[in-house]
């Protein structure tokens with residue numbers, strides 16, 4: 671069966687989410703190849719979500735200094 675109708679939803683694989691340090695569910699957080707963008711400084715949505723850029727990666731404010 672072909673499934674090319676209205677299913678235009680981005681699916682994030684469980685493996686991708688589990689590979690993410692913060693287990694982020696938002697599709698914007700993942701690249702097309704399934705890797706997450708915790709180490710992408712241009713991914714400024716994370717700032718809006720409350721994470722901080724430490725120069726190499728996005729960290730949770732609760733992750734300490």
Ligand SMILES: [Zn+2]
Nearest residue numbers: 690706707708
């Ligand atoms: Zn991530």
